[in-house]
Amino acid sequence: MRPIYTLSIFLATLTGIAAPGQKRSPDEEAHASLVTGKKRAVIAYAGKDRSFTMDVNAKTAKASDIPGFVSIDGQIVQATLVPSSSSIDARQMTTAQEKETLTKYMNYELAYYKKKLKQNYSQLQTEWITIKDRLFLVWYFDMPKDYKLVSRQLYFSTLLADQVLDLNAPVFKTDQFSHARSVVNRLVNSLKTYDKYLDVEGLKKELSK
Numbered sequence: 001m002r003p004i005y006t007l008s009i010f011l012a013t014l015t016g017i018a019a020p021g022q023k024r025s026p027d028e029e030a031h032a033s034l035v036t037g038k039k040r041a042v043i044a045y046a047g048k049d050r051s052f053t054m055d056v057n058a059k060t061a062k063a064s065d066i067p068g069f070v071s072i073d074g075q076i077v078q079a080t081l082v083p084s085s086s087s088i089d090a091r092q093m094t095t096a097q098e099k100e101t102l103t104k105y106m107n108y109e110l111a112y113y114k115k116k117l118k119q120n121y122s123q124l125q126t127e128w129i130t131i132k133d134r135l136f137l138v139w140y141f142d143m144p145k146d147y148k149l150v151s152r153q154l155y156f157s158t159l160l161a162d163q164v165l166d167l168n169a170p171v172f173k174t175d176q177f178s179h180a181r182s183v184v185n186r187l188v189n190s191l192k193t194y195d196k197y198l199d200v201e202g203l204k205k206e207l208s209k
Contacts, residue, residue, distance in 0.1 A: 031068040032079035037207025043079055051198030055190035075183045082164040090159035102137040102157055105164050120144055131188055156184050
């Protein structure tokens, strides 16, 4: 396999989340970025009507060489807001409705892996966890054994109004799974959401004090 093709498949495997029934477009997806200060760092996203932050409690945190990803204590993580449907609003949904919506989202993503990326994943496992009154679908699966770049994919998915907030942590070696999950778990435990635009420049100044 040519190196450039390997890289393109790798990046496609790590990125490219979309809502059921929608085409994948970089303009439709929004990736959070790392904002660092003297003593603190956060992952932040500022949208017109919706924003969020997550504290990065780690020894090391830096932008990854892979676009859209952040490296936290050696584990790369991507936080993405994915369009879902303007007809849904997590703030008015029952737990059963949230689970149904997130399950449909996961199944769409899995179909993308199998049909578009031609990746025959295995050992899919799912968990429902609640963190600070917010429901998360935790799902992970093994990549094909002959796929040498990533051994497992880990996702934490939750609803943010009419969007899916998705955290993805590709696991390069199976024995690193616990570390990857710990990193993502710390992030989601510090998740703060805002129904307004977030002043990222002001946040940078605050973190630099």
